[in-house]
Amino acid sequence: xxxxxxxxxxxxxxxxxxxxxxxxxxxxxxxxxxxxxxxxxxxxxxxxxxxxxxxxxxxxxxxxxxxxxxxxxxxxxxxxxxxxxxxxxxxxxxxxxxxxxxxxxxxxxxxxxxxxxxxxxxxxxxxxxxxxxxxxxxxxxxxxxxxxxxxxxxxxxxxxxxxxxxxxxxxxxxxxxxxxxxxxxxxxxxxxxxxxxxxxxxxxxxxxxxxxxxxxxxxxxxxxxxxxxxxxxxxxxxxxxxxxxxxxxxxxxxxxxxxxxxxxxxxxxxxxxxxxxxxxxxxxxxxxxxxxxxxxxxxxxxxxxxxxxxxxxxxxxxxxxxxxxxxxxxxxxxxxxxxxxxxxxxxxxxxxxxxxxx
Amino acid sequence: xxxxxxxxxxxxxxxxxxxxxxxxxxxxxxxxxxxxxxxxxxxxxxxxxxxxxxxxxxxxxxxxxxxxxxxxxxxxxxxxxxxxxxxxxxxxxxxxxxxxxxxxxxxxxxxxxxxxxxxxxxxxxxxxxxxxxxxxxxxxxxxxxxxxxxxxxxxxxxxxxxxxxxxxxxxxxxxxxxxxxxxxxxxxxxxxxxxxxxxxxxxxxxxxxxxxxxxxxxxxxxxxxxxxxxxxxxxxxxxxxxxxxxxxxxxxxxxxxxxxxxxxxxxxxxxxxxxxxxxxxxxxxxxxxxxxxxxxxxxxxxxxxxxxxxxxxxxxxxxxxxxxxxxxxxxxxxxxxxxxxxxxxxxxxxxxxxxxxx
Numbered sequence: 001x002x003x004x005x006x007x008x009x010x011x012x013x014x015x016x017x018x019x020x021x022x023x024x025x026x027x028x029x030x031x032x033x034x035x036x037x038x039x040x041x042x043x044x045x046x047x048x049x050x051x052x053x054x055x056x057x058x059x060x061x062x063x064x065x066x067x068x069x070x071x072x073x074x075x076x077x078x079x080x081x082x083x084x085x086x087x088x089x090x091x092x093x094x095x096x097x098x099x100x101x102x103x104x105x106x107x108x109x110x111x112x113x114x115x116x117x118x119x120x121x122x123x124x125x126x127x128x129x130x131x132x133x134x135x136x137x138x139x140x141x142x143x144x145x146x147x148x149x150x151x152x153x154x155x156x157x158x159x160x161x162x163x164x165x166x167x168x169x170x171x172x173x174x175x176x177x178x179x180x181x182x183x184x185x186x187x188x189x190x191x192x193x194x195x196x197x198x199x200x201x202x203x204x205x206x207x208x209x210x211x212x213x214x215x216x217x218x219x220x221x222x223x224x225x226x227x228x229x230x231x232x233x234x235x236x237x238x239x240x241x242x243x244x245x246x247x248x249x250x251x252x253x254x255x256x257x258x259x260x261x262x263x264x265x266x267x268x269x270x271x272x273x274x275x276x277x278x279x280x281x282x283x284x285x286x287x288x289x290x291x292x293x294x295x296x297x298x299x300x301x302x303x304x305x306x307x308x309x310x311x312x313x314x315x316x317x318x319x320x321x322x323x324x325x326x327x328x329x330x331x332x333x334x335x336x337x338x339x340x341x342x343x344x345x346x347x348x349x350x351x352x353x354x355x356x357x358x
Numbered sequence: 359x360x361x362x363x364x365x366x367x368x369x370x371x372x373x374x375x376x377x378x379x380x381x382x383x384x385x386x387x388x389x390x391x392x393x394x395x396x397x398x399x400x401x402x403x404x405x406x407x408x409x410x411x412x413x414x415x416x417x418x419x420x421x422x423x424x425x426x427x428x429x430x431x432x433x434x435x436x437x438x439x440x441x442x443x444x445x446x447x448x449x450x451x452x453x454x455x456x457x458x459x460x461x462x463x464x465x466x467x468x469x470x471x472x473x474x475x476x477x478x479x480x481x482x483x484x485x486x487x488x489x490x491x492x493x494x495x496x497x498x499x500x501x502x503x504x505x506x507x508x509x510x511x512x513x514x515x516x517x518x519x520x521x522x523x524x525x526x527x528x529x530x531x532x533x534x535x536x537x538x539x540x541x542x543x544x545x546x547x548x549x550x551x552x553x554x555x556x557x558x559x560x561x562x563x564x565x566x567x568x569x570x571x572x573x574x575x576x577x578x579x580x581x582x583x584x585x586x587x588x589x590x591x592x593x594x595x596x597x598x599x600x601x602x603x604x605x606x607x608x609x610x611x612x613x614x615x616x617x618x619x620x621x622x623x624x625x626x627x628x629x630x631x632x633x634x635x636x637x638x639x640x641x642x643x644x645x646x647x648x649x650x651x652x653x654x655x656x657x658x659x660x661x662x663x664x665x666x667x668x669x670x671x672x673x674x675x676x677x678x679x680x681x682x683x684x685x686x687x688x689x690x691x692x693x694x695x696x697x698x699x700x701x702x703x704x705x706x707x708x709x710x711x712x713x714x715x716x
Contacts (some may be wrong), residue, residue, distance in 0.1 A: 002485045009438075009462055009490045052692050073588065080367075081561060089447040089506075091467040095564060099697050104561035107467040107684070107699075117464060128486025129380075130369045138571060142469035148447075203462035206453060225688055317463040326465070328448035334410050339457050348692060 006128075009202060010235035016197040016350060017126040020133070020176040021072035025064045025303035026296075027168035029142070029288070038304035039169075041065045046143060046168060053143040056087060060170045060296075061086065061097030062141045068135065068172040068303070076101040079174075080131025084120045085114035085196075087166075089148060093139050103135075112221075112250045114138040114203060115171055115299035116322025116343035122175040123198040123345070130243050133237045139170035140294030149329055150214060162216040164252040164277060164293035171299025173307070184313075184351035191306050192351070196310040196318075200346035202232040206326065210338040214325075214332045218255025218277070218290055221323040224340035225251060225264040229321060232344045238271055244315045246340070247306065249298030249322040250277040252291030268344045278300035298322050307347075316349040367560060368593035372500035374555040375484040376710060378491070379430035379645040382662035383422045384654075387500070387525035387646070390637045395457040395660035397527075398425045404501060404526060411501040412446060417693070418528045418654075419444065419497045420683060424494065426530040437532075438489025441480045443472035444526075445653050447506060451497050461493075470579075470598040471562060471610045472496040473529055473657035474680025474701035480533040481556040481703070490535050497528035497650030507687055508572055520574040522610040522651035523644075529657030531665070540595060542671075550709070554668040554676075558704035572683075572690045575714030576613025576635070576648055579681040582698035584620040587679060588710065590702045598628055601675045605664065606700070607633040607656030607680040607715040610649030634659035656680050665705075674707040680691045 001357040004011045017199035023040045031042040039064060048056040048063070061084070069076060082101060085108035086093035098105050118136035125131045143153055145166040151157045175198065184194045207224040225248050227265060233239055240246060240263075263270050274297045279293035302320055309315040321344040327336065369640070380400045387401040399421060403603045407416040419442070440459065443466035444451035456463050458701060468475035476494035483489045501511055503524040509515045533556065565582040583606050591597055598604060598621075609617060614633040621628050634656045635649035660678055667673040679702040685694065 037585045053691060055694075085467065087448070088686065089425050089688055090445070090469065090684065092684065092686045094688045095684035095697055095699075096689065096694065099494050099566055102563055104563050105699060106479065107469075109443065109465040109467045111448065111465075121464065124483060124486055124488055128482055128488070181510055191605070203464065205460055206457050206463050208457055298573065326448070326450065326453035328446065330412055330447060332453065334412060336454065338411075338455055341453075342462060348559055 004209035005062055006237060009231055011202060012200050013123050013127040013198050015127050015178055016199050017123045018178050018182045018195045018197045019307060020174045020195065021068050022173040022303040023064050023071055024068035024171045024300040025060055025169060026300055030167060030169050030280060032286060035280055035301065038308055053141055057086060057088065057093035057139055057141040057144050058096040061093050061137060064170040064172040064221040065135060065137050068174050073175040076103050079103045079133055079135050081106060081125055081134040083108055083118035083134065084137040085109050085118065087111065087145050093357045094137065106185065110341060111324030111342065112293060112295045112297065113322035113341050113343050114295045116249065116320060116345055117346050119198065120201045120228045120343055121174065126175050126177055130335060134175050135172060136175060137170065137172040138167050138295040139291045142166045142168045145294060159289055160215045161289055162254050164217060164288045164291050165281065165288035166294035167280060167297040167300060169300035171303030173303055192313055194311055194313055194349040194351060196307055196347045197350050199347060199348050200236055202228055202235060202344040203221035204228050204341040204343040206339045206341050208291050208337055212337050214327065216254065217293060218252040219258060220325050220338035221340035222251055222255040223322055224342040225323050226259050228344050230340040235292050240268060243272060244317045245317045246273045246319045248275045249352030250293040251275045251323055252277040254290050254294060301318045301319045313349065318347045320347055321343050325347035366593060367589055368558060370558050371481050371485040371486050371556050373536055374557050375481045375533050376536050376540045376553045376555050377665060378532045378553065379426050380531040380661040380665045381422050381425035382529045382658040383418055383527060384658055385710055388525060388527050388638060390644060393638055393659065393663045396666055411499055414448065415444060415451035415497055416454040419451050419495060420497040422530040423529040424530050430532040432478050434461050437461045438493055439464060439483055439492040441466055441476035441492065442495040443467050443476065445469065446502050452495065461641055468683050468701065469682030470653045470655065470698060471682030471699050471701050472653045472679035474678060474703055477531065477556065477582060477703050478559045478561060479703055484533050491675050492531060492533050493530060495528065495530040496653040496657040498524050498654035500524040500526045502505055503652060508668055517647055518573045520612050521647045522575060523646035524652035525638060525650045525658060527654035527657040527658035529661030533663055550671055552669055552671055552707040552709060555708050556663055556696050556703060557706045559588055560593060560702040562586050562699040562701040564697045564699050566695050568695045570695050572685065574612065575651060575683045576610040576681050577616060578611055578624060578696035579698035580613040580616035581682050582700040583679055584617050586700040586702050593605045600628060601630060601677045602675045604631045604635045604677045608651040609633045609681055610635040610651060611641065612648050668707055671707060676705045678703050678705055691711050
């Protein structure tokens with residue numbers, strides 16, 4: 001048995017499974033944001049044709065998986081496993097959304113870090129030789145999340161400045177054993193098309209900064225994000241500048257600032273760091289307070305804009321760090337603080353001419 | 359890359375990771391049941407010294423992991439990953455229970471099948487060479503589950519005959535790369551002690567029989583259990599009689615009868631089939647209606663009685679099939695049926711003298 005771990009808490013995917021295809025869906029707020037053109041499907045109807053917000057989120061999940069399968073030109077029957085999750089109680093958006101696929105199903109709960117968790121586990125399943133091909137998916141819905149984690153929308157409560165806007169969206173990716181095209185394909189016009197690959201992972205350790213305000217999730221998750229990124233750099237010997245982009249899932253303005261600040265205090269100025277919660281909305285023009293959040297935030301930005309930029313070679317080396325707040329309305333109601341988690345995964349284009357990069 | 363899958367939806371663990379240690383905890387109903395002496399810890403206090411039932415379940419989770427680590431003679435720092443889940447909204451029993459362990463954490467939601475899911479994923483992580491050692495854990499609590507899935511206990515509703523009693527309990531197992539002792543150790547008195555190993559898995563596909571009664575979960579899950587067991591036998595070429603015991607997680611009397619019936623109609627009489635929900639309580643003497651249920655049911659029976667019987671060689675080949683109902687109070691309230699899932703995992707003693715068995 002070959003041992004794949006790097007440092008204490010990171011490991012490499014020896015075969016570097018490819019992300020063969022990906023898709024993202026969103027709703028009206030996402031269609032007004034700066035990344036609108038990178039979505040595969042945007043709906044004006046927050047119900048996605050369903051009777052309730054919860055059913056809408058299942059439909060969103062079903063649809064994003066179908067879109068990703070279509071782009072991979074495969075049927076669900078060709079998937080060995082689906083790894084999926086969402087924020088609803090008992091993760092029903094994903095289980096009901098995958099109910100008719102007929103594929104072995106692993107339900108996950110990593111709060112808003114779920115997509116990164118799914119990406120790591122599906123890449124492990126492929127890299128370990130357990131399946132040829134799997135899917136990772138995650139979703140969130142503003143209306144189902146608000147009434148689940150905070151207050152019913154009908155209550156009309158005023159949002160605090162630290163609050164974030166839960167993305168109504170989902171992302172899905174098809175993870176496959178590396179193929180001939182993994183090293184890039186030259187198009188008729190000479191342009192290269194790359195198939196990004198999953199190379200390294202640093203799974204998250206639960207960290208609790210003692211924050212109890214469920215309208216300030218960014219601050220609650222920031223310590224986990226800092227700690228995972230720090231461990232990733234330590235374990236792999238890669239500095240922050242090894243990446244074209246380091247991107248957290250949904251810290252928003254508050255959490256993003258805290259992570260930057262932690263690194264600055266440890267002597268590192270991050271120059272290539274961003275957060276999906278800051279990218280998906282225009283914080284100046286859209287009324288989203290501290291930015292986007294939700295399991296669909298990182299999933300949709302990665303499976304839309306970011307992997308698209310990797311496909312064209314504008315980005316070649318991305319560290320995607322999904323962030324999650326592991327609380328519930330019950331734990332908050334019982335006076336508990338909010339534990340955070342952050343799973344980091346390195347995604348790289350690995351054609352011949354980029355192999356030299358470490 | 360070696361391909362490990364067997365048949366369409368099953369795969370083998372080439373290195374057959376060992377279950378190095380295991381532990382189970384329960385409360386008063388479990389202490390009155392026939393398996394009481396096989397628990398590592400039984401509490402008369404349903405609160406486990408905490409202020410709320412939800413905090414009690416976190417404590418139960420923390421304690422069972424600590425007991426398993428103690429029996430494996432290792433500290434949490436020696437774990438590469440924890441795979442865990444429970445039935446609470448947003449799976450907070452496990453995340454709060456693992457909050458202080460400092461170990462990479464993968465939160466799972468497979469409803470009552472969660473322990474089987476955790477066992478498969480931790481064995482995949484070890485077998486794939488990603489970690490040397492991981493933990494699988496799952497819990498449930500009668501009081502937190504009742505108010506989450508059905509009605510608040512204070513309501514005092516009468517339970518229907520098909521209802522099951524959610525186990526207040528948890529199980530944890532330490533999964534390690536196979537070691538010298540994996541083949542069995544001869545004790546001073548000549549008796550052999552075995553270390554059971556994880557050899558095959560058939561992950562579950564979501565199946566929905568259209569049942570909507572959340573007080574009849576056994577019936578809702580039975581079709582998934584039948585289908586997974588049937589696929590396991592087909593994929594692996596092993597018939598039911600290859601096993602000393604085939605055991606589902608928590609189908610109870612109703613679901614157990616349906617699975618037996620399905621097999622009988624397909625021409626197979628199961629002679630070595632049981633269900634953890636029928637084993638953990640005395641259905642004649644204890645007021646549990648159709649039997650035990652919950653993520654803690656299968657986890658505690660496996661990590662107490664069953665693995666204990668394997669350790670002494672009374673059982674050598676067990677097919678553990680965790681069963682889960684992937685609904686929530688919200689989906690039931692919105693008129694949805696209850697999708698079921700069942701993850702099967704083969705656990706075997708593999709000393710030299712048993713190698714011949716297929």
